[in-house]
Amino acid sequence: MQSESLVKPLLKALNHQRFKNRIACIKALGDILLYGESRSIQDLSGPLAQCMMDLPQVRLVVVDVGGALAMEMPDRYSYWQRILPLLLSGLRDEDKDVKIKAELLWEDVGKKYEKENEDQLKEQIDFDAVPEHYPSTEAGITQYVEKILEGLVLASSDKEADVVKQVVECSEYLGYFVPPATYLPLILPRLGGGQYGERPLIVLSALARGTPTALLQESVADIAEALANEDVSHVTNHGHQSALLQVIQVLIEKCDPRDCSYSIFSVLLYIASTSEEQDTVSIAQEQLENVAKRSGLDRVYKLYDLHLSAVLNTIQTTASSWTEQTPHFMIFLGLLELADQSLGCHLERIVGILCDCVPKKQDPFVSLKCLMKLNHLLKQEEHPLNSNGELERFLPVIVSDIVKPFLPWHAGSTAAALRTAAVSCLVSVCQAEVASQKVLDEVKNCLALIPALIEDDSEDTRHLSCEVVMNVAYSFPQLIDSDTLHTLADKLVKRFDDVSAVVRLKSARVLAALFKNLPENYNPSIQSARLRDLYESATVFLDDPDEILQGAVSDALEEMGKISPEILKEVLERDCPKFRNKHVCEKLIASMNNLQIAVVN
Structure with a gap:
């Protein structure tokens, strides 16, 4: 037909820079489809639909043409899928006039469709019933x-x-x-x-x-x-x-x-x-x-109870090859963070995974993050690892296979961070209120490494090592014999001169705690020379510019002086004239005098 020859030039005109020309072109294309060859819509529906991204005036005409095609175009029933989008786009148009026009035309099209298909739609029309699964x-x-x-x-x-x-x-x-x-x-x-x-x-x-x-x-x-x-x-x-x-x-x-x-x-x-x-x-x-x-569970931790075993089965197979970015490793950390009381019911599996992934031959960052999570769990008041009462059974393994390997000194900042994390775990172990003989044996093995850690380059490690000694002195004093006592005491006194004020103060307070519970077989006469060295090293700090440290050292000497007050009195009387602040020294001398008198009486 002659109308088909007009399609190509009109399609080119759709891109004209003047919108009035584009409008005239859209109307002309609509007339071609209404009065000419309707199958041309296969080539025109796409370009007409693209005009719905044009100016509001243009979109209004497209909707108008779409309505006319849906109402009047021959063979329109064969091309609904090409006609209806022209109207549907208008129903969601941001311009109010375009939207209203599209709604009115949609209503008119629907009524005409209903009238033309009255026989097929008779039941719905008569009973005004909405189909269950419209349309x-x-x-x-x-x-x-x-x-x-x-x-x-x-x-x-x-x-x-x-x-x-x-x-x-x-x-x-x-x-x-x-x-x-x-x-x-x-x-x-x-x-x-x-x-x-x-x-x-x-x-x-x-x-x-x-x-x-x-x-x-x-x-x-x-x-x-x-x-x-x-x-x-x-x-x-x-x-x-x-x-x-x-x-x-x-x-x-x-x-x-x-x-x-x-x-x-x-x-x-x-x-x-x-x-x-x-x-x-x-x-x-x-x-x-x-x-x-x-799922009918009243607490979320019961959901973890339900699925934790299956998750652990999946991730344990790869534990020995984990790196920091391994998905299974991330899942494991998430479980340690989120599973709460459910962890205690699967402690054997969890400790087994830790033993597989923490050794130093693997990614050190995996070890570091595991130690940090372990420390966090051990410190929690709710004791999630002990929710099933099995922590006492597995704590010796945790200390020997997971914590202790990282306590000896190794060069490098990563090794230093691992030492800090391991010592922090050891503090938490000492505070876990678990005192079986196997746990005590492992803590004692670690205690032999503490003197070196008290002198570590890391301030945090030095401070935490002092904390370990404090906890052992109060909770497990039976682990400290005479030699261990003096070895630790010598290291602590040296920390009085630490670059960190926090470590200096902590070491003084730990020294006082250390001498409150002496070993059962402790003999002051045998240890007199070592006691004198301790007294002489500590007394110097009674004249320290830091008054808080002065007080802490004085308290430590007060406690230590109870063992051999005559030696401490002799050291104090010799050094007192050299001090700027003699009142602290004189107070201690008076206290030692009273102790000697009490012993005589």
Whole structure:
């Protein structure tokens, strides 16, 4: 027909710089379709739809033409899929006039369709009944669902927020009209964090949100299993994890999660363990609580009880080769942080994993993070590692195989950090209120390494080593014999001259504690020479400029002087004239006199 020869020049005119010319062109194309060859719409529907991104005046004309085609074009029933988008776009237009025009035309088109198909729609018209699954024409959608999903996935990362919003809404409708059995085989293979990124997850969450609950429940296990696949769940990208949480949230809200509890748990655990965004971590932890509630569990730690064994089975196989970035290592750290009282029920497995991954031949940063987590757990008042009463059984292994190997000196800043972490763990072990003979034996073995640690280059290590001595002196005094007492005391007195005021003060207070519980076989006469050396070294600091240190040293000498007051008195009387602050020295001399008198009486 002659009209077909006009199509190509008119299509070129659609790009004219003057909008009035573009409007005239759109009207002319509409007339061609109405009065000429209607099959030309196959070539024109795309360019006309693109005009919906033009000025409001142009969009208004496109909607008007679309309405005319839907009402009057011959063979329009064969081309609904090309005509209706021209009207549908107008229904969501940001311009009020365009939107109102599209709504009016949509209403008119619907009434005419109803009138033309009165026989087929007679029952619905007579009874004004809304179909249960409106509009009950899923077969037509299903035919094109793969192409539709491809477009939705690509558009879901658009820079325009309105586009993404409409993609989500469209996906919800698609999920309502297309069963999961149809769309899942098309969307699930795209979920891995590869070329598509998080886009398929955004579409999947909307599809699931739109799917009727009964249908979604039938497929929830398949969806959760796909999400738990390591290619999908073990991605640390923030956008990917946020999209993954959206899918999980929909599944938890709409379905009974008990059929797929482990899969959902493993996904949420990884996100909570690895995300650097605190908001994301909080959402993951909140969803873990929701899974527990929806599974009929009153406390979230019972969810960990349910699945911890399976998680440990999975990650233990790779523990000996972990690095700082290994996903299984991140999961393990997350468990230590989040599993709370459930840890005590699986302590043997946890200690076994620590023994596999902590040795120095592996990544030192893995060892460091494990030691830090272990220290945190040992210090907690709730004692999560002892929730099943088995800490006493495994604490000797923790000390001998996990803590002690890092106490000896090795060069380098990493080794220094590991020493600090190991000494900190030893402090926590001493405070764990577990005093079996095996634990005491291991602490005693470690105590032999403490004198060197008191002189470590790291201030934190020196301070913590003093803390170890303090705790042993109060909790396990039976571990300190006469030689150990004086070896430790010599090292502590040397710390009175430390560059750190904190270490100086701590060492003085620890020295006082050390001499409060003397070994049973301690003989002052045999140790007199060593006592004199201690007195002479400590007395110098009674004249220290730091008054707080003066007081702490005075208290330590007061305690030490009870062993041999005559020797200390002799040292004090000799050195007192050299001091600027003689009152502290004179006070101690008077105290030693009183002790001597008390002994005589």
